[in-house]
Amino acid sequence: MLISSFQCFLETLKSHPVIDISVAKGTCVSLDLSVENTELKQVNVSSSKDLEAYIWNYMKQNNAKLAFGGYLEQRGIYQRSDYFNQLNKETERNIHIGLDLWIEANTAIFSPLKGTIHSFKNNTNYGDYGPTIILKHKIEEFEFYTLYGHLSLASIENLKVGAEVKQGEQIANLGTAEVNGDYPPHLHFQIIKDIQDYKGDYPGVSNQVDLEFYKLNCPDPNLLLKLNS
Template identity: 40%
Template sequence: MILPIDFTKDPYLILDFTEKNPDLNTLELTDTSAFDRYVFDKLRKAGARVGVGGYNEHRVIYRRSPHFQQTEADGAREPRVIHLGIDLWAEAGMPVLAPLDGFVHSFQDNANFGDYGPTIILEHEVKGKPLYSLYGHLNRESLAGLYEGKRIKSGEKVAEIGPFPENGDWPPHLHFQLMTDMLGLKGDFPGVCSLSDRAKFLSICPNPNQLLQIPGLP
């Protein structure tokens, strides 16, 4: 469990942020208040406690920020569009729980528009190998009192979902991601990659639903 939600009993709604969703053609994605109203209106109408956004999804919502562009060696710009985690859209202040025993690997406030905002990365050991879990779009209070190496027990509250704009300026949600290799990074890790980098990142970012077990997601 990563939120105080039982996905086998509590109502949730799978949200589509790909080009297949016609709503995104008219939604002003750079207006976070409008984006927030869209998400939470959808949840209210569905009677859902949380919205779920999928792993390995080719999304169009990242056009809202230049943060999701990367410069190639030849100077060309390629958009980052492939989502490497699972999003859980829920009200700000909802507790975030550790799904496994571990310790704090690193943390920081990634404060660019459209970025993670306050971010925590935990390190775990699974079958004798390291596994890292990332929690993005938190509130700033979540970083208070943290230190690298702090032990965390499974089920322990590690953070809270943050409000905008401090959460990277997104409608409140948790970005949850798994990595088998941190690539030397601390306090940050790409949560979205380009099409050309898709195979590389999927090879080190396993599907978080292996842990979450949300019905209806691959």
């Protein structure tokens, strides 16, 4: 795949960890939730409690406080929801285009870069983001956005569009399964080059037909976060 100038630019940025540095460095492990992971055949991934038990046990086995991964993973978890599931396999949305960071509910979330609040919304479809914040960034000649999904309800209270956000400023806390779309607690973090007309929401899962567009418009978030580097 061709590397764009935007992707190269992201790699040069010095970002603040989105989760406390004492957790994000040295105590995190990559996690595979793709359809290729045969261990998941023994897990009821439609149940947030069963999936949470699997993820937490995996972290314990690896002496980790945080698990991360999922960019461009084809996942079976979305089949439980009509919001993603399609009869046509080509248009079924099951390829994850953000990075998930799995950790306990109420964990503080920080802005990796300076920016402004672009939009926020509670996306309440089953299997959706739940409370979501999108930040807008303008650095050098690049304008782009970062999305934070599966937050607590309190995280989107008293926000103001256009308000400045400092690098390293706490912007949110993670939500529980009751409010985050029925998932184990985690942050969905996504980089978006062109947000189009979306506000408080942007697709975080693609189908095969649209995948090449999203690969360019939503590059690997770990170019910025540099987890396990």
